[in-house]
Amino acid sequence: MSLLQFERVSYQYDSEDYNIIDELSFSVKPGAFHAIIGVSKRKKSTIFRLINGLLTPKVGEIQVGGRTIAGQKNYCGYMPQKDMLFPWRTVGENLALPLEIKGGFSKAERREMVRSALADVGLFGCEEKRPEELSGGMRQRAAFARTMLTGSELLLLDEPFSALDFLTRISMQEWLLMQHQKHKKTILFITHDVEEAIFLSDSVLAVTSTPSRTLSEIKVPAEHPRTRECLTRPEMVMLREKLIDMLRKQVMS
Ligand SMILES: Nc1ncnc2c1ncn2[C@@H]1O[C@H](COP(=O)(O)OP(=O)(O)OP(=O)(O)O)[C@@H](O)[C@H]1O
Ligand SMILES: [Mg+2]
Known part of the structure; x- marks a missing residue:
């Protein structure tokens, strides 16, 4: 099918x-x-x-x-032509966005899922950084991790x-x-x-x-x-x- x-x-x-x-x-x-x-x-x-x-x-x-x-x-899970990370949100807050939209997760659960997704893409410990502090490749990885967190x-x-x-x-x-x-x-x-x-x-x-x-x-x-x-x-x-x-x-x- x-x-x-x-x-x-x-x-x-x-x-x-x-x-x-x-x-x-x-x-x-x-x-x-x-x-x-x-x-x-x-x-x-x-x-x-x-x-x-x-x-x-x-x-x-x-x-x-x-x-x-x-x-x-x-x-x-849609990653548009531009990475579209929100500059006013930290990397962790950017990644938490699809989970917030979906709903049903506690703050602690969201934090844990974000940490694990960041580790998955080699960005362990970056959740408090702002997107502008990341290199181009790191931003792409963060955007990809956010795409994965849609669970789609x-x-x-x-x-x-x-x-x-x-x-x-x-x-x-x-x-x-x-x-x-x-x-x-x-x-x-x-x-x-x-x-x-x-x-x-x-x-x-x-x-x-x-x-x-x-x-x-x-x-x-x-x-x-x-x-x-x-x-x-x-x-x-x-x-x-x-x-x-x-x-x-x-x-x-
Ligand atoms: N919102 C819109 N209103 C009117 N025409 C649009 C709009 N968005 C795209 N188009 C037109 O539709 C056509 C296809 O656009 P699209 O962005 O899908 O192409 P693409 O294959 O992704 O191109 P690229 O490889 O340059 O990204 C283009 O001629 C574009 O100008
Ligand atoms: Mg295009």
């Missing part, structure tokens, strides 16, 4: 006179890790906002776990590592793969970096030119657990070049 299902979903922004998404259908299996690639302005973030209920389809239906999401908002089975990560320097970025990628092995969540990960897409994902979903009724799925020929060494294999090099070529043609189209 699918965890997520788009059934002929169309969406139009009020300021536009056409459907930016037109009868789009695709499905995602539980526990899958998909990278989503596509050139700029090809509605990747719009798809995430639809999944998380921040936008409502004009027609069609989005189902999660076999049930329509109609009317539900912010039920996914479905994580939507919109270019989470795009602002990081190369070395921090590759260590975050390795770290994310470990998190996926450990927590077995379903992850959709938008990226412009083709190498990042194939290193992380089971298969790449390409958002191609409009109008398109589905996402093209391209399987990644590498097993888990992975190390960066797999990127040098001929089949991975070929896939990387094929995807770059596909994106280039789209930029020109």
Whole structure:
């Protein structure tokens, strides 16, 4: 069974006179890790906002776990393109936010869950710091920990590592793969970096030119657990070049 299902979903922004998404259908299996690639302005973030209920389809239906999401908002672990940590809250208070929204936890329980989530991402002891005191990589980890604390089975990560320097970025990628092995969540990960897409994902979903009724799925020929060494294999090099070529043609189209 699918965890997520788009059934002929169309969406139009009020300021536009056409459907930016037109009868789009695709499905995602539980526990899958998909990278989503596509050139700029090809509605990747719009798809995430639809999944998380921040936008409502004009027609069609989005189902999660076999049930329509109609009317539900912010039920996914959603990490938007910017890390969105609130500067006036400490790191610990930022992480406690999804628990406060969900309700049902005492202050002591929230503190314990936040501490454990921070330890999980290598930020033990940072709860009293302000976001501005953290490095870029640490902020990304804190934002990811907050995303995990939503408790959602479905994580939507919109270019989470795009602002990081190369070395921090590759260590975050390795770290994310470990998190996926450990927590077995379903992850959709938008990226412009083709190498990042194939290193992380089971298969790449390409958002191609409009109008398109589905996402093209391209399987990644590498097993888990992975190390960066797999990127040098001929089949991975070929896939990387094929995807770059596909994106280039789209930029020109
Ligand atoms: N609130 C909005 N109102 C009107 N148009 C919008 C709105 N948000 C996005 N768009 C338009 O929808 C299109 C797709 O935007 P979206 O942010 O989904 O693209 P994207 O694939 O995530 O791009 P990028 O890779 O640059 O992040 C763009 O042309 C954008 O200008
Ligand atoms: Mg985007």
